[in-house]
Amino acid sequence: MITAFPFGTLPDGTSATRYRLQAAPDAYADILDYGATVQGLVLPDRNGRPVDIVLGYDTLEGYVSGDCYFGATVGRCANRIGNAAFTIDGKTYSLDANDGRNHLHGGLEGFDRRMFRAEIAGDTLRLSLVSPDGDQGYPGRLSLTVEYSFDERRVLTVRFRGETDKDTVVNLTNHSYFDLSGGQAPMEQVLWLRADRFCENDENTLPTGKLLPVQGTPFDFTTEKPLSRDLNAKDPLLLSCNGYDHNFDLGGGGTLQPAARLSSGVTGIAMTLSTDMPGVQLYTGNFVHGTGKGGREYRSHDAVCLEPQFFPNAMAVADFEKPILRAGETYDRTIVYAFHTEA
Ligand code: GLA
Numbered sequence: 001m002i003t004a005f006p007f008g009t010l011p012d013g014t015s016a017t018r019y020r021l022q023a024a025p026d027a028y029a030d031i032l033d034y035g036a037t038v039q040g041l042v043l044p045d046r047n048g049r050p051v052d053i054v055l056g057y058d059t060l061e062g063y064v065s066g067d068c069y070f071g072a073t074v075g076r077c078a079n080r081i082g083n084a085a086f087t088i089d090g091k092t093y094s095l096d097a098n099d100g101r102n103h104l105h106g107g108l109e110g111f112d113r114r115m116f117r118a119e120i121a122g123d124t125l126r127l128s129l130v131s132p133d134g135d136q137g138y139p140g141r142l143s144l145t146v147e148y149s150f151d152e153r154r155v156l157t158v159r160f161r162g163e164t165d166k167d168t169v170v171n172l173t174n175h176s177y178f179d180l181s182g183g184q185a186p187m188e189q190v191l192w193l194r195a196d197r198f199c200e201n202d203e204n205t206l207p208t209g210k211l212l213p214v215q216g217t218p219f220d221f222t223t224e225k226p227l228s229r230d231l232n233a234k235d236p237l238l239l240s241c242n243g244y245d246h247n248f249d250l251g252g253g254g255t256l257q258p259a260a261r262l263s264s265g266v267t268g269i270a271m272t273l274s275t276d277m278p279g280v281q282l283y284t285g286n287f288v289h290g291t292g293k294g295g296r297e298y299r300s301h302d303a304v305c306l307e308p309q310f311f312p313n314a315m316a317v318a319d320f321e322k323p324i325l326r327a328g329e330t331y332d333r334t335i336v337y338a339f340h341t342e343a
Pocket of ligand 1: 067068069079104205245281283305307
């Protein structure tokens, strides 16, 4: 069942709405039309107490002034594009340099800052947006829908679909910050990642193009371990960005399959993330800040992001799969978050 509640007004007078997707009496997701954002995600802990497992704000104001992308739909191209430019079919397009000299998360007015049009279709919330030709520098008019459903098995599905009238770059993700411990021990969350390799980053968190084996490094999550175990290891790749902020290789995209599993021993809440994207960015909230829900002061490492996506800077690296959407083709990618509570 989906119900709608007012969620404030933008400076230009547009009203925002929060949609509650009730999966079960004790499980729901709150989704905003602003940024097609996951604002809240509530699951029961092992004693049946409700726990909100994502960071975010109580007010629209928080989202408008915040810069952490809490729960947002990120695009047109999630993550970084080196030197804020890319070339398709011999033509170079310049984008906003909003992360040093690089482009991050779709630019200054990325999709996280857009008002989507909402439509309730049974148990699915369909959010749509038209991104005009030249939006933030990207070519082509992109029509996009983000569909959310949260079913009685406690499976939250996010499906992104898009079409363009000119060849363009599209790489969409959801930027939820998960803390399945509900504020008690975020870096004690235990993570498994189906990745044998990860992207080496330069000092600006931009992939160098080199894929490194995880084996024998702090980046090995092929056997599950708490995030805290190697977070403070004296590894230059961790030290340069204050924690994990790296893309992991899922061995090619195209088929929806489990990529990660996250759980908290404190609450018993566990999540399996499946995706058909070729990579997943692991970000331990290294620069999280601001006053969040319930007046809580957020700090570094208060949550973890697992953002399915194409490898960052893929347009510039010969071997990386290209996030190109051709005119006339359909972009169609899915993220599935399946929850359960362990005794
Ligand atoms: C991504 C990036 C991080 C940071 C966050 C948003 O995860 O990789 O470096 O920009 O988004 O704060």
